Amino acid sequence: MLGSLQLIPLRPFPLVEPGDDLAGLVAAALRAQQLQLVPGDVLVLAQKVVSKAENRYVRLSSVTPTPAAQELAAQADKDPRLVQLILDESREVLRVRPGVIIVEHRNGYVHANAGIDRSNLQQDPDDPQVLLLPQDPDRSAAALRDRLATLCGVAPQVVINDSAGRAWRMGTVGIAIGCAGLEAVRDQVGDSDLFGNRLEVTMPAIADELAAAASLVMGQAAEGTPLVLARGLQLAASEAGSGSLLRERDMDLFR
Amino acid sequence: MLGSLQLIPLRPFPLVEPGDDLAGLVAAALRAQQLQLVPGDVLVLAQKVVSKAENRYVRLSSVTPTPAAQELAAQADKDPRLVQLILDESREVLRVRPGVIIVEHRNGYVHANAGIDRSNLQQDPDDPQVLLLPQDPDRSAAALRDRLATLCGVAPQVVINDSAGRAWRMGTVGIAIGCAGLEAVRDQVGDSDLFGNRLEVTMPAIADELAAAASLVMGQAAEGTPLVLARGLQLAASEAGSGSLLRERDMDLFR
Numbered sequence: 234m235l236g237s238l239q240l241i242p243l244r245p246f247p248l249v250e251p252g253d254d255l256a257g258l259v260a261a262a263l264r265a266q267q268l269q270l271v272p273g274d275v276l277v278l279a280q281k282v283v284s285k286a287e288n289r290y291v292r293l294s295s296v297t298p299t300p301a302a303q304e305l306a307a308q309a310d311k312d313p314r315l316v317q318l319i320l321d322e323s324r325e326v327l328r329v330r331p332g333v334i335i336v337e338h339r340n341g342y343v344h345a346n347a348g349i350d351r352s353n354l355q356q357d358p359d360d361p362q363v364l365l366l367p368q369d370p371d372r373s374a375a376a377l378r379d380r381l382a383t384l385c386g387v388a389p390q391v392v393i394n395d396s397a398g399r400a401w402r403m404g405t406v407g408i409a410i411g412c413a414g415l416e417a418v419r420d421q422v423g424d425s426d427l428f429g430n431r432l433e434v435t436m437p438a439i440a441d442e443l444a445a446a447a448s449l450v451m452g453q454a455a456e457g458t459p460l461v462l463a464r465g466l467q468l469a470a471s472e473a474g475s476g477s478l479l480r481e482r483d484m485d486l487f488r
Numbered sequence: 489m490l491g492s493l494q495l496i497p498l499r500p501f502p503l504v505e506p507g508d509d510l511a512g513l514v515a516a517a518l519r520a521q522q523l524q525l526v527p528g529d530v531l532v533l534a535q536k537v538v539s540k541a542e543n544r545y546v547r548l549s550s551v552t553p554t555p556a557a558q559e560l561a562a563q564a565d566k567d568p569r570l571v572q573l574i575l576d577e578s579r580e581v582l583r584v585r586p587g588v589i590i591v592e593h594r595n596g597y598v599h600a601n602a603g604i605d606r607s608n609l610q611q612d613p614d615d616p617q618v619l620l621l622p623q624d625p626d627r628s629a630a631a632l633r634d635r636l637a638t639l640c641g642v643a644p645q646v647v648i649n650d651s652a653g654r655a656w657r658m659g660t661v662g663i664a665i666g667c668a669g670l671e672a673v674r675d676q677v678g679d680s681d682l683f684g685n686r687l688e689v690t691m692p693a694i695a696d697e698l699a700a701a702a703s704l705v706m707g708q709a710a711e712g713t714p715l716v717l718a719r720g721l722q723l724a725a726s727e728a729g730s731g732s733l734l735r736e737r738d739m740d741l742f743r
Binding site: 417438 | 492496598651663673692693694698703705713721732741
Protein backbone atom coordinates (compact mmCIF):
# COMPACT_ATOMS: atom_id res chain seq x y z
CA MET A 234 0.00 0.00 0.00
CA LEU A 235 1.48 3.34 -1.05
CA GLY A 236 3.14 5.15 1.83
CA SER A 237 2.72 2.28 4.26
CA LEU A 238 5.42 1.27 6.67
CA GLN A 239 6.26 -2.35 7.19
CA LEU A 240 8.11 -3.54 10.28
CA ILE A 241 9.50 -6.98 9.62
CA PRO A 242 11.03 -9.03 12.43
CA LEU A 243 14.08 -10.91 11.17
CA ARG A 244 13.93 -14.25 12.86
CA PRO A 245 15.12 -16.62 13.90
CA PHE A 246 18.06 -14.49 14.91
CA PRO A 247 20.88 -16.44 16.58
CA LEU A 248 21.99 -15.83 20.14
CA VAL A 249 24.86 -13.38 19.83
CA GLU A 250 28.23 -14.10 21.40
CA PRO A 251 31.11 -11.73 22.15
CA GLY A 252 33.16 -11.08 19.05
CA ASP A 253 30.42 -12.15 16.65
CA ASP A 254 30.30 -10.30 13.36
CA LEU A 255 26.94 -8.65 13.91
CA ALA A 256 26.71 -7.24 10.39
CA GLY A 257 27.34 -10.73 9.04
CA LEU A 258 24.54 -12.13 11.22
CA VAL A 259 22.19 -9.37 10.03
CA ALA A 260 23.05 -10.06 6.39
CA ALA A 261 22.44 -13.77 6.94
CA ALA A 262 19.09 -13.08 8.63
CA LEU A 263 18.04 -10.96 5.65
CA ARG A 264 19.07 -13.70 3.23
CA ALA A 265 17.23 -16.34 5.28
CA GLN A 266 14.02 -14.38 4.74
CA GLN A 267 14.92 -13.74 1.10
CA LEU A 268 14.98 -10.00 1.73
CA GLN A 269 17.32 -7.64 -0.07
CA LEU A 270 18.02 -4.21 1.30
CA VAL A 271 16.65 -1.34 -0.77
CA PRO A 272 17.38 2.38 -0.39
CA GLY A 273 15.30 3.82 2.43
CA ASP A 274 15.37 0.66 4.52
CA VAL A 275 16.05 1.14 8.21
CA LEU A 276 17.36 -1.63 10.44
CA VAL A 277 16.53 -1.40 14.12
CA LEU A 278 18.66 -3.50 16.46
CA ALA A 279 18.04 -4.09 20.11
CA GLN A 280 20.83 -2.69 22.26
CA LYS A 281 21.31 -6.07 23.83
CA VAL A 282 22.68 -7.82 20.76
CA VAL A 283 25.07 -4.95 20.06
CA SER A 284 26.31 -5.07 23.64
CA LYS A 285 26.75 -8.83 23.50
CA ALA A 286 28.72 -8.68 20.24
CA GLU A 287 30.90 -5.98 21.81
CA ASN A 288 31.40 -8.12 24.92
CA ARG A 289 30.03 -5.55 27.34
CA TYR A 290 29.53 -8.26 29.96
CA VAL A 291 30.85 -7.67 33.46
CA ARG A 292 30.92 -10.29 36.20
CA LEU A 293 29.83 -8.72 39.46
CA SER A 294 32.56 -10.67 41.25
CA SER A 295 35.10 -8.54 39.37
CA VAL A 296 33.78 -5.27 40.80
CA THR A 297 34.90 -3.67 44.06
CA PRO A 298 32.41 -1.04 45.18
CA THR A 299 33.61 2.27 46.61
CA PRO A 300 32.10 3.63 49.82
CA ALA A 301 29.99 6.02 47.70
CA ALA A 302 28.57 3.08 45.77
CA GLN A 303 27.86 1.22 49.00
CA GLU A 304 25.97 4.17 50.40
CA LEU A 305 23.93 4.60 47.23
CA ALA A 306 23.28 0.85 47.12
CA ALA A 307 21.76 1.02 50.59
CA GLN A 308 19.45 3.81 49.49
CA ALA A 309 18.46 2.00 46.30
CA ASP A 310 18.34 -1.49 47.83
CA LYS A 311 20.68 -2.81 45.14
CA ASP A 312 23.88 -4.84 44.93
CA PRO A 313 26.76 -2.41 45.66
CA ARG A 314 28.79 -3.90 42.84
CA LEU A 315 25.98 -3.20 40.37
CA VAL A 316 25.71 0.32 41.74
CA GLN A 317 29.43 0.81 41.20
CA LEU A 318 28.95 -0.10 37.54
CA ILE A 319 25.99 2.29 37.30
CA LEU A 320 28.17 5.07 38.67
CA ASP A 321 31.03 4.18 36.32
CA GLU A 322 28.64 4.43 33.37
CA SER A 323 27.12 7.76 34.42
CA ARG A 324 27.83 11.46 34.56
CA GLU A 325 25.39 12.21 37.33
CA VAL A 326 22.82 10.59 39.58
CA LEU A 327 19.48 12.38 39.16
CA ARG A 328 17.09 10.44 41.39
CA VAL A 329 17.22 7.45 43.70
CA ARG A 330 14.49 5.33 45.16
CA PRO A 331 14.35 1.70 46.22
CA GLY A 332 14.87 -0.39 43.11
CA VAL A 333 15.90 2.36 40.75
CA ILE A 334 18.73 4.82 40.25
CA ILE A 335 18.03 7.32 37.49
CA VAL A 336 21.17 8.77 35.97
CA GLU A 337 22.44 10.79 33.11
CA HIS A 338 24.40 8.14 31.23
CA ARG A 339 27.89 9.12 30.08
CA ASN A 340 26.45 9.09 26.55
CA GLY A 341 23.94 11.77 27.54
CA TYR A 342 20.59 10.02 27.83
CA VAL A 343 18.65 9.89 31.07
CA HIS A 344 18.18 6.24 31.88
CA ALA A 345 17.30 4.05 34.82
CA ASN A 346 20.24 2.05 36.18
CA ALA A 347 22.43 3.34 33.31
CA GLY A 348 20.70 0.83 31.06
CA ILE A 349 22.54 -2.05 32.73
CA ASP A 350 20.59 -5.26 32.36
CA ARG A 351 20.71 -8.73 33.76
CA SER A 352 17.74 -10.35 32.03
CA ASN A 353 18.12 -12.49 28.93
CA LEU A 354 21.65 -13.41 29.97
CA GLN A 355 22.94 -16.88 30.69
CA GLN A 356 23.54 -16.73 34.43
CA ASP A 357 25.73 -18.66 36.78
CA PRO A 358 23.79 -18.14 40.04
CA ASP A 359 27.06 -18.11 41.98
CA ASP A 360 28.71 -15.53 39.76
CA PRO A 361 26.10 -13.33 38.09
CA GLN A 362 26.97 -11.11 35.20
CA VAL A 363 25.41 -7.98 33.78
CA LEU A 364 25.49 -6.32 30.41
CA LEU A 365 26.43 -2.67 29.91
CA LEU A 366 25.18 -0.52 27.03
CA PRO A 367 27.49 -0.35 24.01
CA GLN A 368 30.52 1.86 24.55
CA ASP A 369 29.44 4.29 21.81
CA PRO A 370 26.14 3.31 20.17
CA ASP A 371 26.40 5.92 17.41
CA ARG A 372 29.76 4.49 16.44
CA SER A 373 28.34 0.94 16.61
CA ALA A 374 25.44 1.99 14.36
CA ALA A 375 27.76 3.68 11.87
CA ALA A 376 30.04 0.64 11.75
CA LEU A 377 27.06 -1.64 11.11
CA ARG A 378 25.82 0.66 8.38
CA ASP A 379 29.21 0.69 6.65
CA ARG A 380 29.74 -3.03 6.91
CA LEU A 381 26.21 -3.81 5.68
CA ALA A 382 26.75 -1.50 2.72
CA THR A 383 29.70 -3.68 1.78
CA LEU A 384 27.92 -6.97 2.43
CA CYS A 385 24.57 -6.07 0.89
CA GLY A 386 25.36 -3.38 -1.66
CA VAL A 387 22.96 -0.89 -0.03
CA ALA A 388 23.66 1.14 3.10
CA PRO A 389 20.68 0.85 5.45
CA GLN A 390 19.89 3.53 7.97
CA VAL A 391 20.48 2.02 11.41
CA VAL A 392 18.88 2.60 14.80
CA ILE A 393 19.95 0.92 18.05
CA ASN A 394 17.06 0.91 20.48
CA ASP A 395 16.56 0.28 24.16
CA SER A 396 13.52 0.28 26.43
CA ALA A 397 13.31 3.27 28.71
CA GLY A 398 11.02 4.57 31.40
CA ARG A 399 9.75 8.13 31.29
CA ALA A 400 8.77 11.03 33.44
CA TRP A 401 5.01 11.47 33.80
CA ARG A 402 3.97 8.28 32.04
CA MET A 403 3.90 4.62 33.03
CA GLY A 404 5.50 1.85 31.07
CA THR A 405 8.59 1.71 28.92
CA VAL A 406 8.95 2.68 25.29
CA GLY A 407 11.70 2.03 22.78
CA ILE A 408 14.10 4.94 22.38
CA ALA A 409 17.07 5.39 20.05
CA ILE A 410 20.37 5.28 21.91
CA GLY A 411 22.35 5.34 18.69
CA CYS A 412 21.74 5.79 15.00
CA ALA A 413 23.46 6.20 11.68
CA GLY A 414 22.43 7.58 8.34
CA LEU A 415 19.15 9.24 9.30
CA GLU A 416 18.14 12.60 10.69
CA ALA A 417 17.18 11.68 14.26
CA VAL A 418 15.00 14.74 14.85
CA ARG A 419 13.28 16.37 11.90
CA ASP A 420 13.08 20.12 11.95
CA GLN A 421 9.81 21.22 10.38
CA VAL A 422 10.04 24.83 11.47
CA GLY A 423 9.19 27.03 8.51
CA ASP A 424 7.10 24.39 6.75
CA SER A 425 3.51 25.26 6.04
CA ASP A 426 0.49 23.47 7.36
CA LEU A 427 -2.54 22.28 5.41
CA PHE A 428 -3.89 25.81 5.14
CA GLY A 429 -0.61 27.54 4.37
CA ASN A 430 -0.17 28.90 7.90
CA ARG A 431 3.37 28.69 9.15
CA LEU A 432 3.67 25.57 11.29
CA GLU A 433 4.32 26.03 14.94
CA VAL A 434 7.61 24.52 16.02
CA THR A 435 7.24 20.81 15.42
CA MET A 436 10.27 18.58 15.56
CA PRO A 437 9.31 14.93 15.43
CA ALA A 438 11.85 12.67 17.08
CA ILE A 439 11.91 10.29 14.13
CA ALA A 440 14.56 7.94 15.50
CA ASP A 441 12.70 7.55 18.79
CA GLU A 442 9.41 6.90 17.00
CA LEU A 443 11.12 4.24 14.91
CA ALA A 444 12.69 2.75 18.02
CA ALA A 445 9.26 2.55 19.64
CA ALA A 446 7.66 1.04 16.55
CA ALA A 447 10.34 -1.64 16.33
CA SER A 448 10.04 -2.32 20.04
CA LEU A 449 6.39 -3.28 19.50
CA VAL A 450 7.44 -5.92 16.99
CA MET A 451 10.46 -7.10 18.97
CA GLY A 452 8.27 -7.66 22.00
CA GLN A 453 5.57 -9.64 20.28
CA ALA A 454 7.46 -12.89 19.92
CA ALA A 455 7.89 -15.12 22.93
CA GLU A 456 11.45 -15.82 21.93
CA GLY A 457 12.40 -12.20 21.43
CA THR A 458 13.37 -10.63 18.12
CA PRO A 459 16.30 -8.24 18.35
CA LEU A 460 16.29 -7.13 14.70
CA VAL A 461 13.54 -5.41 12.75
CA LEU A 462 13.59 -4.14 9.19
CA ALA A 463 11.52 -0.97 8.72
CA ARG A 464 10.58 -0.52 5.09
CA GLY A 465 8.53 2.14 3.37
CA LEU A 466 9.80 5.33 4.95
CA GLN A 467 11.97 7.77 3.08
CA LEU A 468 13.77 9.48 5.91
CA ALA A 469 16.10 12.42 5.52
CA ALA A 470 19.76 11.45 5.54
CA SER A 471 22.24 12.64 8.11
CA GLU A 472 25.53 11.41 9.48
CA ALA A 473 25.08 13.33 12.74
CA GLY A 474 24.12 10.37 14.92
CA SER A 475 21.69 10.54 17.81
CA GLY A 476 22.95 13.60 19.66
CA SER A 477 20.08 15.80 18.48
CA LEU A 478 17.72 13.66 20.59
CA LEU A 479 19.37 14.77 23.81
CA ARG A 480 17.97 17.77 25.62
CA GLU A 481 20.67 19.92 27.13
CA ARG A 482 20.34 20.10 30.84
CA ASP A 483 19.80 23.86 30.94
CA MET A 484 16.99 23.46 28.39
CA ASP A 485 15.33 20.78 30.50
CA LEU A 486 12.61 21.98 32.84
CA PHE A 487 12.31 18.59 34.49
CA ARG A 488 15.74 17.69 35.77
CA MET B 489 5.94 -11.77 6.49
CA LEU B 490 4.99 -13.69 9.61
CA GLY B 491 4.83 -11.47 12.67
CA SER B 492 5.37 -8.27 10.74
CA LEU B 493 3.47 -5.11 11.48
CA GLN B 494 2.06 -3.02 8.71
CA LEU B 495 1.12 0.61 9.23
CA ILE B 496 -1.15 1.69 6.42
CA PRO B 497 -2.08 5.36 6.01
CA LEU B 498 -5.71 5.66 4.95
CA ARG B 499 -5.78 8.46 2.45
CA PRO B 500 -7.05 10.59 1.05
CA PHE B 501 -8.92 11.31 4.25
CA PRO B 502 -11.39 14.20 3.98
CA LEU B 503 -11.10 17.38 6.00
CA VAL B 504 -13.27 16.77 9.02
CA GLU B 505 -16.01 19.21 10.00
CA PRO B 506 -17.86 19.58 13.29
CA GLY B 507 -20.63 17.04 13.58
CA ASP B 508 -19.16 14.71 10.96
CA ASP B 509 -19.71 11.01 11.55
CA LEU B 510 -16.07 10.10 12.09
CA ALA B 511 -16.72 6.35 12.15
CA GLY B 512 -18.52 6.68 8.84
CA LEU B 513 -15.55 8.54 7.35
CA VAL B 514 -13.17 5.86 8.65
CA ALA B 515 -15.32 3.09 7.20
CA ALA B 516 -15.42 4.91 3.86
CA ALA B 517 -11.64 5.38 3.88
CA LEU B 518 -11.19 1.66 4.49
CA ARG B 519 -13.56 0.83 1.63
CA ALA B 520 -11.77 3.28 -0.68
CA GLN B 521 -8.58 1.30 -0.18
CA GLN B 522 -10.47 -2.00 -0.43
CA LEU B 523 -9.47 -2.90 3.09
CA GLN B 524 -11.67 -4.90 5.42
CA LEU B 525 -11.08 -4.89 9.13
CA VAL B 526 -9.88 -8.17 10.57
CA PRO B 527 -9.57 -9.15 14.25
CA GLY B 528 -6.40 -7.67 15.73
CA ASP B 529 -6.49 -4.54 13.58
CA VAL B 530 -5.78 -1.30 15.39
CA LEU B 531 -6.87 2.08 14.06
CA VAL B 532 -4.83 5.07 15.15
CA LEU B 533 -6.48 8.46 14.71
CA ALA B 534 -4.83 11.81 15.12
CA GLN B 535 -6.36 13.79 17.97
CA LYS B 536 -7.04 16.64 15.60
CA VAL B 537 -9.71 14.90 13.55
CA VAL B 538 -11.48 13.68 16.67
CA SER B 539 -11.47 17.20 18.11
CA LYS B 540 -12.76 18.66 14.86
CA ALA B 541 -15.60 16.15 14.62
CA GLU B 542 -16.48 16.95 18.24
CA ASN B 543 -16.38 20.68 17.47
CA ARG B 544 -13.76 21.51 20.06
CA TYR B 545 -13.06 24.81 18.31
CA VAL B 546 -12.95 27.99 20.36
CA ARG B 547 -12.70 31.48 18.91
CA LEU B 548 -10.28 33.51 20.97
CA SER B 549 -12.64 36.50 20.70
CA SER B 550 -15.09 34.53 22.84
CA VAL B 551 -12.67 34.23 25.77
CA THR B 552 -12.24 36.76 28.59
CA PRO B 553 -8.99 36.15 30.45
CA THR B 554 -8.89 36.38 34.22
CA PRO B 555 -6.12 38.34 35.94
CA ALA B 556 -4.36 35.05 36.70
CA ALA B 557 -4.36 34.18 33.00
CA GLN B 558 -3.06 37.63 32.13
CA GLU B 559 -0.19 37.28 34.57
CA LEU B 560 0.74 33.82 33.28
CA ALA B 561 0.44 35.08 29.70
CA ALA B 562 3.03 37.76 30.42
CA GLN B 563 5.42 35.14 31.80
CA ALA B 564 4.86 32.81 28.86
CA ASP B 565 4.67 35.51 26.19
CA LYS B 566 1.33 34.17 24.96
CA ASP B 567 -2.12 35.53 24.15
CA PRO B 568 -3.97 35.85 27.50
CA ARG B 569 -7.10 34.38 25.96
CA LEU B 570 -5.20 31.28 24.89
CA VAL B 571 -3.69 31.05 28.36
CA GLN B 572 -7.18 31.19 29.85
CA LEU B 573 -8.14 28.18 27.74
CA ILE B 574 -4.98 26.36 28.80
CA LEU B 575 -5.91 26.97 32.45
CA ASP B 576 -9.50 25.88 31.86
CA GLU B 577 -8.23 22.61 30.36
CA SER B 578 -5.74 21.90 33.15
CA ARG B 579 -5.52 20.70 36.71
CA GLU B 580 -2.20 22.32 37.43
CA VAL B 581 0.54 24.39 35.85
CA LEU B 582 3.87 22.54 36.21
CA ARG B 583 6.38 24.76 34.37
CA VAL B 584 6.34 28.05 32.48
CA ARG B 585 8.85 29.58 30.16
CA PRO B 586 8.51 31.92 27.20
CA GLY B 587 6.54 30.11 24.52
CA VAL B 588 5.40 27.16 26.59
CA ILE B 589 3.21 26.37 29.57
CA ILE B 590 3.50 22.76 30.70
CA VAL B 591 0.45 21.53 32.55
CA GLU B 592 -1.21 18.47 33.87
CA HIS B 593 -4.22 18.29 31.59
CA ARG B 594 -7.58 17.66 33.25
CA ASN B 595 -7.43 14.20 31.65
CA GLY B 596 -4.20 13.48 33.50
CA TYR B 597 -1.44 13.66 30.93
CA VAL B 598 1.39 16.14 31.20
CA HIS B 599 1.24 18.21 28.03
CA ALA B 600 2.55 21.52 26.70
CA ASN B 601 -0.14 24.18 26.34
CA ALA B 602 -2.79 21.63 27.33
CA GLY B 603 -2.54 20.20 23.80
CA ILE B 604 -4.32 23.25 22.37
CA ASP B 605 -3.38 23.75 18.76
CA ARG B 606 -3.79 26.42 16.15
CA SER B 607 -2.02 24.84 13.17
CA ASN B 608 -3.88 23.01 10.44
CA LEU B 609 -6.99 25.08 11.13
CA GLN B 610 -8.71 27.40 8.70
CA GLN B 611 -8.00 30.80 10.21
CA ASP B 612 -9.65 34.17 9.94
CA PRO B 613 -6.68 36.44 10.76
CA ASP B 614 -9.03 38.90 12.48
CA ASP B 615 -10.68 36.25 14.64
CA PRO B 616 -8.34 33.29 15.21
CA GLN B 617 -9.60 30.01 16.55
CA VAL B 618 -7.93 27.17 18.39
CA LEU B 619 -8.76 23.52 18.84
CA LEU B 620 -8.94 21.84 22.24
CA LEU B 621 -8.28 18.16 22.84
CA PRO B 622 -11.36 15.92 22.81
CA GLN B 623 -13.45 16.20 25.95
CA ASP B 624 -12.84 12.55 26.89
CA PRO B 625 -10.56 10.74 24.41
CA ASP B 626 -11.14 7.31 25.95
CA ARG B 627 -14.87 7.78 25.49
CA SER B 628 -14.29 9.00 21.92
CA ALA B 629 -12.15 5.95 21.19
CA ALA B 630 -14.72 3.58 22.69
CA ALA B 631 -17.53 5.19 20.70
CA LEU B 632 -15.53 4.85 17.47
CA ARG B 633 -14.79 1.23 18.27
CA ASP B 634 -18.46 0.46 18.88
CA ARG B 635 -19.69 2.27 15.82
CA LEU B 636 -17.05 0.70 13.58
CA ALA B 637 -18.00 -2.74 14.89
CA THR B 638 -21.52 -2.04 13.63
CA LEU B 639 -20.42 -0.56 10.30
CA CYS B 640 -17.64 -3.05 9.53
CA GLY B 641 -18.61 -6.22 11.39
CA VAL B 642 -15.31 -6.28 13.31
CA ALA B 643 -14.45 -4.12 16.32
CA PRO B 644 -11.00 -2.60 15.81
CA GLN B 645 -8.84 -1.60 18.71
CA VAL B 646 -8.58 2.20 18.65
CA VAL B 647 -5.85 4.63 19.69
CA ILE B 648 -6.14 8.42 19.57
CA ASN B 649 -2.69 9.95 19.36
CA ASP B 650 -1.14 13.36 19.77
CA SER B 651 2.39 14.69 19.48
CA ALA B 652 4.01 15.49 22.79
CA GLY B 653 7.29 16.86 24.02
CA ARG B 654 9.22 15.07 26.73
CA ALA B 655 11.47 15.60 29.67
CA TRP B 656 15.14 14.89 28.93
CA ARG B 657 14.78 14.36 25.18
CA MET B 658 14.37 16.67 22.22
CA GLY B 659 11.63 16.39 19.65
CA THR B 660 8.07 15.23 19.89
CA VAL B 661 6.74 11.69 19.73
CA GLY B 662 3.25 10.35 19.29
CA ILE B 663 1.56 9.37 22.55
CA ALA B 664 -1.82 7.79 23.21
CA ILE B 665 -4.26 10.24 24.79
CA GLY B 666 -7.11 7.78 24.49
CA CYS B 667 -7.69 4.19 23.54
CA ALA B 668 -10.27 1.44 23.43
CA GLY B 669 -10.13 -2.31 23.27
CA LEU B 670 -6.43 -2.85 23.98
CA GLU B 671 -4.29 -3.17 27.06
CA ALA B 672 -2.44 0.16 27.04
CA VAL B 673 0.44 -1.02 29.23
CA ARG B 674 1.41 -4.67 29.20
CA ASP B 675 2.43 -6.18 32.48
CA GLN B 676 5.17 -8.74 31.90
CA VAL B 677 6.14 -9.16 35.51
CA GLY B 678 6.43 -12.83 36.23
CA ASP B 679 7.13 -13.84 32.65
CA SER B 680 10.37 -15.63 32.00
CA ASP B 681 13.18 -14.42 29.80
CA LEU B 682 15.06 -16.37 27.14
CA PHE B 683 16.99 -18.32 29.76
CA GLY B 684 14.13 -18.94 32.14
CA ASN B 685 15.20 -16.28 34.61
CA ARG B 686 12.33 -14.28 36.00
CA LEU B 687 12.05 -11.06 33.98
CA GLU B 688 12.79 -7.85 35.78
CA VAL B 689 9.81 -5.53 35.85
CA THR B 690 9.09 -4.68 32.23
CA MET B 691 5.88 -2.99 31.29
CA PRO B 692 5.90 -1.88 27.69
CA ALA B 693 3.61 1.07 27.03
CA ILE B 694 2.04 -0.60 24.01
CA ALA B 695 -0.46 2.16 23.22
CA ASP B 696 2.25 4.82 23.28
CA GLU B 697 4.52 2.74 21.06
CA LEU B 698 1.67 2.32 18.60
CA ALA B 699 0.91 6.03 18.78
CA ALA B 700 4.55 6.78 17.97
CA ALA B 701 4.65 4.27 15.12
CA ALA B 702 1.52 5.74 13.56
CA SER B 703 2.87 9.25 14.01
CA LEU B 704 5.82 8.34 11.77
CA VAL B 705 3.42 7.37 9.00
CA MET B 706 1.04 10.29 9.57
CA GLY B 707 3.91 12.73 9.27
CA GLN B 708 5.37 11.35 6.06
CA ALA B 709 2.78 12.74 3.68
CA ALA B 710 2.87 16.40 2.75
CA GLU B 711 -0.90 16.59 3.01
CA GLY B 712 -1.11 14.95 6.41
CA THR B 713 -2.71 11.58 7.12
CA PRO B 714 -4.75 11.49 10.30
CA LEU B 715 -5.71 7.81 10.13
CA VAL B 716 -3.45 4.77 10.16
CA LEU B 717 -4.38 1.11 10.19
CA ALA B 718 -1.94 -1.02 12.17
CA ARG B 719 -2.18 -4.64 11.11
CA GLY B 720 -0.26 -7.70 12.25
CA LEU B 721 -0.20 -7.29 16.02
CA GLN B 722 -2.26 -9.42 18.33
CA LEU B 723 -2.60 -7.18 21.34
CA ALA B 724 -4.18 -8.16 24.60
CA ALA B 725 -7.75 -6.94 24.97
CA SER B 726 -8.90 -4.56 27.65
CA GLU B 727 -11.73 -2.11 28.06
CA ALA B 728 -9.83 -0.08 30.65
CA GLY B 729 -8.87 2.82 28.37
CA SER B 730 -5.65 4.78 28.61
CA GLY B 731 -5.50 5.50 32.35
CA SER B 732 -2.77 2.94 32.97
CA LEU B 733 -0.38 5.14 30.95
CA LEU B 734 -0.58 7.93 33.49
CA ARG B 735 1.97 8.02 36.26
CA GLU B 736 0.49 9.12 39.55
CA ARG B 737 2.05 12.31 40.76
CA ASP B 738 3.41 10.76 43.95
CA MET B 739 5.07 8.03 41.89
CA ASP B 740 6.68 10.60 39.60
CA LEU B 741 10.22 11.58 40.50
CA PHE B 742 10.27 14.33 37.89
CA ARG B 743 7.35 16.59 38.64
